[in-house]
Amino acid sequence: MEWRNVVGDKADGNAMADVTPIVYVVDDDVSVREALEALICEAGWQACVFATAREFLSYPQSSAPSCLVLDVSLPDLNGLDLQQQLAIDRCELPIIFITGYGDVPMTVRAMKAGAIEFLTKPFGDEVLLNTIRNAIQRSSVALSHVAELQVLRERHGSLSTREREVMALVVTGLMNKQVGGELGISEITVKAHRGRAMRKMGARSLADLVNIAAKLGISSHN
The missing domain is CATH 1.10.10.10 (Winged helix-like DNA-binding domain superfamily/Winged helix DNA-binding domain)
Known part of the structure; x- marks a missing residue:
């Protein structure tokens, strides 16, 4: 499995205290993975990159604010099928789709299933970075809600x-x-x-x- 975890400074004040957000990337193109890894780390986030969906699924989950930058076309489980699987056990993870080609039905399916953006290559760095910032903010809010609910459940218990x-x-x-x-x-x-x-x-x-x-x-x- 190819993955790299690079820790940088916090990208913005929306992250949970003392926790650097994680941006997961799943793309079978090594040049895309390397370019996205460099961009993500330069922005101050952690980068975890994977060549296949299976590799990503086998990687331990983190409690840090995070998002997934996901290619649609993958050699094993495609991006849309991975999204469907994550909706069951990791529904709080925001997904940003990227693809070299896309059509309306594909985009509609992804967005209806909860994706926050569907970007067609090539796209500008700032477009992706702004989308990631939005996704991390959503993740941070979702994690706060999960933590609050856990406390309330314990109190009710x-x-x-x-x-x-x-x-x-x-x-x-x-x-x-x-x-x-x-x-x-x-x-x-x-x-x-x-x-x-x-x-x-x-x-x-x-x-x-x-x-x-x-x-x-x-x-x-x-």
């Missing part, structure tokens, strides 16, 4: 069964008395469970708790 039940009913808009009627407990007990749930979830208000529940996909049936 710390709730007792009754606290979860009370929270699920409260966020639907029911009053404490109504929640008590649903669960067969007193209003005072509901208030106690509700207060503990809010503290554990880090909610400062009912509105906060409702927003948290929405992020977790919680309903009265959870």
Whole structure:
């Protein structure tokens, strides 16, 4: 497998603190790989280049903000098929397609599947660099959302069964008395469970708790 990982200074302030973004490149043309590697490293990002989709898939995933610059025509798994596979287990990875030729159906398929850009060779360096910056920003935001959701899930997991039940009913808009009627407990007990749930979830208000529940996909049936 051919890959090179070159660390440079952070390309911009959008990157996560102390983490250099990674730009993956998958292209079977060695001259293109080398040119893109040099361009990416000069911009201050890390570059990981691969000749085939299989090589890329076998490479360990990183938690750093990242994007994939992907050629459509590859010797094993083509770029569009790789995109489809990544949509299952790496949906947060932004994809920038590059190709020596392209047609409307191909472009439409790639964009509908979530690609952020479809560039036809030759393209200017700044066009690609600006697209990469946008992709890394998207990746950084997505990773922040994933981290936030993980924290919320852990907090929700710390709730007792009754606290979860009370929270699920409260966020639907029911009053404490109504929640008590649903669960067969007193209003005072509901208030106690509700207060503990809010503290554990880090909610400062009912509105906060409702927003948290929405992020977790919680309903009265959870």
